[in-house]
Amino acid sequence: MTATDLPGALSRLRAAAPLVHNITNQVVANFTANALLAIGASPAMVQAEEEVEAFVVQAAALVVNIGTLLAPQRRAMQLAARRAGEAGIPWVLDPVAAGATAFRRDTAHSLLALRPRVLRGNASEILSLLGEEGGGRGVDSGAAPERARDAARILARQHGLVVAVTGATDYVTDGERMVALENGHPMLTRVTGTGCTATALVGAFLGAGLPPLDAAVAGLAALGVAAEQAAEGTAGPGSFQVALLDRLHGLDGATLAARARLR
Template identity: 55%
Template sequence: MLAADLFLFARSVRERAPLVHCLTNLVVTNFTANVLLALGAAPAMVVAREEVSEFAPMANAVSVNLGTLDLPQSRAIRAAVDAANTANTPWILDPVAVGPLSFRTEFALDLLDARPAVIRGNASEIISLSGGVSSGRGVDSTALAETALDAAQLLALKTGAVVAVTGATDYVTDGRRTVALSNGSVLMTRVTGVGCALSATVAAFVGIAQAEDFRAATVAAVAYSSIAGELAARDAALPGSFAVAYLDKLASLDENAFAATLVHRDIPAA
């Protein structure tokens, strides 16, 4: 994929301001909203079960995050997903901490039947969703992203979703075509919400794309976010200043800097 083609998605987000309906966790709500605003998207944190069925069809995309899942939220998520599917609105699944915890694992597996457009998780989460044995520790992965590549490809073929495995190297696959992305900074793991906000970013990029372009839109979202993190880390050496610099870089990253920083490669099909 050419850098110019990938950056077009970011430009379209800025121009079209897609509405992203976020059903996310309590820890990251504010940061996720700020990331979307920095990108030029419009966040909406409508979480009441009584409202989500009405709101999800109004959005350009829905982002579902299981980070602080409880029974009432699971019912609201299911209602939002069903409404999104009825309206042909793409939705993204972030299966936080699946594997070690049975309630959220069973719920996430059930959601796979509801046809997410994209599944974005760490290696342990993707391995668990594909039927493997998880090595996760709570919300953290104890597996490297590359160890989940086979599982990601299998999960993509099984569900029809684009699957993004994020880590030191990120992988995006539709089961047949896979891209590895090697940008980012370790500081991105030291600010709460960066990973969860990435799933909402994917939703924003997918929300302005046609279905046949969901894989490219996901690659663009992951690349844009990781490049913004890498460049922000050059100006901010500690987590607090990095969080601010990251938002600023999301808002200001231009095509020239994006193209000059992007590191990616296609993975040959097995």
């Protein structure tokens, strides 16, 4: 995956308009759905234990996010993830604040064991999944992504998946290859759920049939470039959030390729 592959990835997503099944948190449900619609996917939020297995097999990809985890939702996540695995439906895990409590840590590990194709977190979350000290400030990341880069590589090898660590620089690795992305804008840290949005966009590209590493890079690049465009001329986080949806909607492949800073 290089910058020149991004226009094709975006076209493929928009042609497929993949149904993305989200089991996500209450804070970001609306924004996640709108971001998925804006990029060209078709979101659905379905979370009851009674129906997630029947629903996920209709989807092109599954997004699991433990942000406002409750015990029944945890069971639904495990059911959906297991069924997705059986049916060959790719899924991505967002282990929000995984290191903050035993409940989150245990849940994140139980989900990791069900083999997501991609794991997307901030440095603290990724470090905590490896058992390292990373911070305990909820959803904030106290640790530098650079330190988490090595943890990401180890996790990727241990679990046979792609790990994306996001921060000022994003790192995406399958345990062998390592892609660094330099896009984005500090305003992303002043709006809630932009990390969750990154995860959902990765899910959309997975749903469009991209391999996990490519899907992760494309999702993060799309968000980063749209964020840079959104930050131009906006007055604060409220208008930035609105402009981010506009920019995801208006994103074109040529701009994405020209502005993406991958290495």
